[in-house]
Amino acid sequence: MFALLPPLIIGAVDLAAAFLFMFGLKRMSSPVTAPSGIRYAGVGMIAAILASFLYVFSVDASARPHLAVNVGLAVVALVVGAGVAWLSGKRAALTAMPQMVALYNGMGGGAAGAIAAVELFGGRAHGPTALIVTLAGALIGAVSLSGSLIAWAKLDGVLNHPLRVKGLQIVNAVVMTALVLVGAVIVFSVMSTFNVVMAPPLWIYVFFGLALVFGVLMTLPIGGADMPVVISIYNACTGLAVGLEGYVLQIPALIIAGMMVGAAGLLLTLLMAKAMNRSVANVLFTKFGDEPKVAKGAVKGELKPTEAGDAGVFMRYAASVIIVPGYGLAAAQAQGKLYEFVKLLQASGVSVKFAIHPVAGRMPGQMDVLLAEAGVPYDMIFQLDDINDDFKTTDVALVIGANDVVNPAARTDKGSPIYGMPILNADQAKQVYVVKRGQGKGYADIVNALFYANNCNMVYGDAQAVLIKMIEAVRGLTSAAA
Amino acid sequence: MTHDLAMGGFTGLYIFMLAAFTGWVIIGRVPAILHTPLMSGSNFVHGVVVVGGLAALLNASTPLQQGIGFVAVLLGAGNAAGGYAVTDRMLAMFHTSDAKPATHRRHAKHSKKS
Numbered sequence: 001m002f003a004l005l006p007p008l009i010i011g012a013v014d015l016a017a018a019f020l021f022m023f024g025l026k027r028m029s030s031p032v033t034a035p036s037g038i039r040y041a042g043v044g045m046i047a048a049i050l051a052s053f054l055y056v057f058s059v060d061a062s063a064r065p066h067l068a069v070n071v072g073l074a075v076v077a078l079v080v081g082a083g084v085a086w087l088s089g090k091r092a093a094l095t096a097m098p099q100m101v102a103l104y105n106g107m108g109g110g111a112a113g114a115i116a117a118v119e120l121f122g123g124r125a126h127g128p129t130a131l132i133v134t135l136a137g138a139l140i141g142a143v144s145l146s147g148s149l150i151a152w153a154k155l156d157g158v159l160n161h162p163l164r165v166k167g168l169q170i171v172n173a174v175v176m177t178a179l180v181l182v183g184a185v186i187v188f189s190v191m192s193t194f195n196v197v198m199a200p201p202l203w204i205y206v207f208f209g210l211a212l213v214f215g216v217l218m219t220l221p222i223g224g225a226d227m228p229v230v231i232s233i234y235n236a237c238t239g240l241a242v243g244l245e246g247y248v249l250q251i252p253a254l255i256i257a258g259m260m261v262g263a264a265g266l267l268l269t270l271l272m273a274k275a276m277n278r279s280v281a282n283v284l285f286t287k288f289g290d291e292p293k294v295a296k297g298a299v300k301g302e303l304k305p306t307e308a309g310d311a312g313v314f315m316r317y318a319a320s321v322i323i324v325p326g327y328g329l330a331a332a333q334a335q336g337k338l339y340e341f342v343k344l345l346q347a348s349g350v351s352v353k354f355a356i357h358p359v360a361g362r363m364p365g366q367m368d369v370l371l372a373e374a375g376v377p378y379d380m381i382f383q384l385d386d387i388n389d390d391f392k393t394t395d396v397a398l399v400i401g402a403n404d405v406v407n408p409a410a411r412t413d414k415g416s417p418i419y420g421m422p423i424l425n426a427d428q429a430k431q432v433y434v435v436k437r438g439q440g441k442g443y444a445d446i447v448n449a450l451f452y453a454n455n456c457n458m459v460y461g462d463a464q465a466v467l468i469k470m471i472e473a474v475r476g477l478t479s480a481a482a
Numbered sequence: 483m484t485h486d487l488a489m490g491g492f493t494g495l496y497i498f499m500l501a502a503f504t505g506w507v508i509i510g511r512v513p514a515i516l517h518t519p520l521m522s523g524s525n526f527v528h529g530v531v532v533v534g535g536l537a538a539l540l541n542a543s544t545p546l547q548q549g550i551g552f553v554a555v556l557l558g559a560g561n562a563a564g565g566y567a568v569t570d571r572m573l574a575m576f577h578t579s580d581a582k583p584a585t586h587r588r589h590a591k592h593s594k595k596s
Contacts, residue, residue, distance in 0.1 A: 014533075017530070021527050021530070022504060022508070024523075024527075025505075025508050025509070025520075025523065025524065025527065026508050028512065028516065028519065028520055028523050028573075029508065029509075029511045029512045029513075029516070030513075030516075031513075031515065031516060031573075031576040031577075034516060034519060034573045034576065035570070035573040035574055035576075037523070037573075038519075038523055038526070038566065038569045038570055038573055039570075041523070041526065041527055042526075042566050042570075045526075045529065045530060045562055045566070048530060048533050049532060049533060049536070049562075052533045052536040052537060053536070053540075055536065055537050055540045055541070056540060059540055059541050060541050060543065062543040063540065063541045063542060063543040065543075066542065066543055066548065067540070069548070070539055070540050070541075070542055070548065070551070071540065073539060073548060073551070073552045073555075074536055074539050074540060074552075074555055076552075077535075077539070077552050077553075077555035077556040077559060078532070078536075078555060078559045079559075080556060080559075081532075081555065081556035081557065081558070081559030081560040081563070082559040082560065082562065082563035083563070084560065085559070085560035085561070085562075085563040085564030085567070086563040086564065086566075086567050088564060088567075089563070089564040089565075089566075089567025089568045089571070090567050090571065092568065094571075094572070097518060097522070097568060097572065098518075100522075100564065100568050101518075101521060101522045101525055101565075101568065103564070104522075104525055104526075104529075104560065104561050104564040104565045104568070105525050105561070107557040107558070107560040107561040107564070108525070108528050108529055108531050108557070108558065108561035108565075110553070110554075110557040111531045111532065111534075111535050111553075111554045111555075111557040111558035111561060112531050112534070114535065114538075114550050114551070114553045114554035114557065115531070115534045115535055115538045115551075115554050117550045118538040118539070118541075118542060118547050118550050118551050118554065119538065121544070121546055121547055121550070122541070122542070122543065122544075122547050124541075231521070232521065235521055235524060235525055235528075238525075238528050238531075239505075239524070239527075239528045242528045242530065242531040242534070243498065243501070245531065245534050246534060247494050247498075249534050249537050249538070251533060251534055251537065252497055253530060253533065254530055254531065254533060254534050255494065255497045255498060255501060256497060256501040256504075257501075257527050257528055257530040258501075258528055258530075258531070259497075259498050259501035259502045259505065260501045260502070260504055260505035260508070260524075260527065261505060261524040261525075261527050261528040262502065262505065263501070263502035263503070263504075263505035263506040263509075264505040264506065264508065264509035264520075264524050265521075265524060266506075267505075267506050267509050267510060268509060268517065268520070268521060356514070356515075358514055363517075363518050363521065364514070364517035364518060364521065365514060365515060365516060365517030365518035365519070365520075365521075366518050368514070368515040368516070368517070368518065369518045369519065369572050369575070372572070372575035372576045372577070373575050377577055377578050377579040378515055378576055378577070378578060379578050379579055380579070381515060383513075383514045383515070
């Protein structure tokens with residue numbers, strides 16, 4: 001009777017946890033209920049982890065002598081892993097969220113891969129189905145681990161330039177083929193207990209090595225501007241790997257959580273790709289930015305620099321301003337100063353709105369989070385479709401650290417690599433100010449015709465420094481009037 | 483533990499299918515403004531892999547399996563704890579013009595002083 005109790009408790013707790021994950025994610029679909037949503041999911045997680053210690057009552061006979069050590073190792077791993085990640089998550093700057101998510105996602109993929117390794121080395125996966133599913137989870141988990149780490153390095157600035165070698169796609173195809181072959185060898189040799197050249201454990205090492213290399217090779221050529229899509233894909237991959245390992249371990253909670261995240265990540269990936277008017281395959285396999293650029297002569301007009309103070313005063317006397325933030329705002333950590341400036345404008349009776357492009361920043365929705373951190377209420381923040389018609393009746397469009405998402409070439413120039421991407425119609429405002437660090441091109445390295453337009457002035461400088469000057473100029477007016 | 487896939491192939495596939503559909507439907511309605519917290523929130527949810535890591539580690543019988551199992555739990559716990567920490571932080575910041583959380587009051591005070 002007692003022997004039946006632990007599995008029963010584990011089953012019941014996992015069922016409750018699976019419900020809490022679904023319910024929690026559902027609540028995350030509105031900003032009002034979202035904070036409670038993550039807490040429901042958190043309760044489910046803690047319950048599932050605590051319940052899993054009941055596995056001590058049903059371990060394999062071979063593991064029984066090691067049980068005390070294993071429990072000790074489990075507690076240490078839990079405390080250290082959770083402790084370090086918790087502190088890093090609490091301390092990281094809000095602008096570093098994309099790379100933190102990439103890092104935690106890689107950890108999840110690595111965990112799924114490691115579980116598969118334990119199953120394979122322990123020889124616990126017998127049938128062909130179990131072996132193939134384990135190997136599939138191992139492959140996806142390992143690729144997600146090394147790929148996410150490369151994505152983290154790129155986002156964190158450790159790796160700066162996309163590495164593009166000729167023939168890399170052929171190398172990738174070769175590595176992928178090798179992975180399938182090695183996987184087949186492992187299934188064959190475990191099933192038949194016949195060693196192909198070497199013993200199965202050695203092939204398992206080769207398999208993991210190749211999978212990790214594949215993740216690196218897949219991610220290296222992808223540019224920083226495409227990272228939102230890449231993180232989203234790897235998030236989906238880790239979910240799928242977790243689901244597959246859940247199938248092998250016969251833990252339904254893992255299957256449900258993993259597949260739910262896998263499907264959600266896939267949907268989010270497709271949404272991102274749609275926002276850039278490119279297919280997911282295009283993001284992964286084309287060398288974006290290497291295509292022919294807009295010819296220099298095709299852009300008419302010249303860049304017209306202006307002083308930050310003058311621009312600030314101009315906006316103070318405008319009736320309406322729409323702000324288009326981009327990655328440059330995050331890089332300069334200028335979101336707080338931006339809202340300070342916005343509040344000054346509002347105090348003077350200027351109507352201010354924020355316009356967010358779906359792929360602004362290095363992660364979908366990153367700009368929304370940054371503005372929320374600065375204290376901007378979310379009813380001032382508008383997405384592309386909701387605000388694009390307002391630009392033509394707006395006095396000033398202030399573009400801060402954004403480039404490609406306001407490039408009119410996407411509408412008109414069929415030769416441009418971003419042709420067809422929906423953009424924010426900042427160029428239709430009566431006056432456009434572009435805050436930019438230097439004269440260089442955007443991340444995608446495309447000339448922006450907007451900067452040369454008659455109604456556009458450039459404000460050069462770090463976003464934070466520029467905003468401080470704008471604030472001082474507007475304050476100067478108020479104190480002079482008083 | 484049994485590893486002969488006692489939960490038959492088709493039962494597993496049904497769970498796969500229903501869970502995938504659930505994820506797709508739930509996420510389909512999330513507004514773009516919440517995409518980052520949603521991504522890190524779903525990132526947190528697959529941190530449940532730590533449970534699988536615990537199952538594997540507790541059943542480990544050689545030093546190699548113990549070592550890899552330890553790494554599995556370590557990484558899984560990191561995934562879950564880190565994912566929760568960043569998601570919770572981000573979600574606490576969203577508010578409308580009427581309701582203002584602590585972070586906003588701090589900013590308001592700061593700008594009044596300067």
